[in-house]
Amino acid sequence: MNNICGLVTLVGSSNVGKSTLLNRILGHKISITSRHRLTTRKQIIGIKTTGTIQTIYLDTPGVIKKDYKKNNQIWINAIKIADCVIFVIDRMSWNIEEQLLFQHIKKINISIIIVINKIDWIKNKQSLLPWFKTLYEKIKCSEIIPISAKLGIGIKELESLIISHLPNNNHCFPAYQKTDQNKSFLIAELIREKIINKLHSEIPYFINVKLEKIINTLKILHIYALIIVKRNSQKNIILGIIKKICIESRVAIEKIFNKKIMLKVWVKVK
Template sequence: MNDITRPDDPESRCGFVAIVGRPNVGKSTLLNHILGQKLSITSRKPQTTRHQVLGIKTMGPVQAIYVDTPGMHEEEPRALNRYMNKAATSALIDVDVVVFVVDQMAWTTADELVLEKLSRLTCPVILAVNKVDKIEKRETLLPHLDMLSKKREFTEIIPLSALKEMNLQPLEETVGRYLPQSVHFYPDDQVTDRSERFMAAEMVREKITRQLGAELPYSVAVEIEEFRRDGKTLHISALILVEREGQKKIIIGDKGERMRSIGQDARTDMERLFDSKVMLRLWVKVKRGWADSDRALKSLGMNDF
């Protein structure tokens, strides 16, 4: 294990970097590609991310602790939505740098909402204009960046493509310059603060969201009931919670076909992440109203704040 204090290195820097933005602008994809491995789950469906997830990137004397957050959105009455907004907003407390991610040529009222939440911050705010590889008329980019520069005094504006890993190095270098001089908070080989149980649950939820995004609402949760190593094999049992009987039938699918497909895809990712053979068991349970209940959210571990 590497020395986490690095006492003899005057160049040692470390700090927290919040990745914020409205839903579905590519925050989790950006974190995954910065880290060079899958940490945050992704899908085309907005608000896939529900929790703060720390991704730790150590390059020589610089340790950047990225905080991936749920997309900030208009307040909604459901307890799940309140939790997600709170997770996103709390990430701004005591961070050293903010990376505000926007989607190529778009600027929406939801982006304005995020900008408003950043207005009271005194730390550096870097604007990351994502998905620029999709812009057909490249000559339209400069006027758009000029318009964005007038929204606030950003520390730097960096056009990039998280998916294509384009311009990620300039972003990381800019982040590193603004981190405070400090000992490293984590061992240099640590990548996240989240447990393996948490990561397993998120992988199952990702596969459900990816395979059934158009058919299923957001009211799906995954709870790990067994996480046990037996020699070289990892035994994982996951309970999928839905709110209605009809949702349960959708996840199971015809003769259990959809459930098997979700399990196969999740197991493949788990074996890659945990470097073990995985025996994965899934089943579905109806728990009415869990997404509206603060008590139910706490029972699912959504009580970080």
């Protein structure tokens, strides 16, 4: 039997649930999620291997109109190298961001699957039928699938559809590998996720997390992390919630690595 291996790029406007969808497909967390915009800041690679089938997913930062020209190169490059594009939209929303994305994608000869996410939020499911018709007429795309990434609704059907677009190819990664990101990156992102979810939406998300040191003993993983902000006012805000950030981060990291975590965090203005 031939091996199947292909690259799938997830695109969409900010906060439509791309990272939640990726984590759901993979069955574990590799991309942080938040109710706030601009959570994902770089391209994240997730890998799922089942028997002879290997699917490589690229989770891209959300597109918003004001940053379209500045930050579009990441998802443009990711689309160019993909075998299939998963275009995620939030329920029955089609705004300027979606239009900008679709206008670019349709110029490239590539398979597109429109994913209508968060259908668990739609009380009247019958309203989806006229919305399907509107989308068909708008974008002339025959592959539209409703899902709930949060609840796992429609995920198996979506994966089957994705696999149908992947080429016969040798696998690019070992079967055990789940992501291209290293341990330090994943831990730093988990801490950053907890910070974002504790902050108000008006706080800028240029806050960074840097791991100073990781000591892995037989029973405990010791982590020393530095939260980097740009202003003293931001430092004071972080210090006010530092205890909650540490507790929630430790719990999240323990779930990922299945090991007791000792976490020490500092905040620095830079």
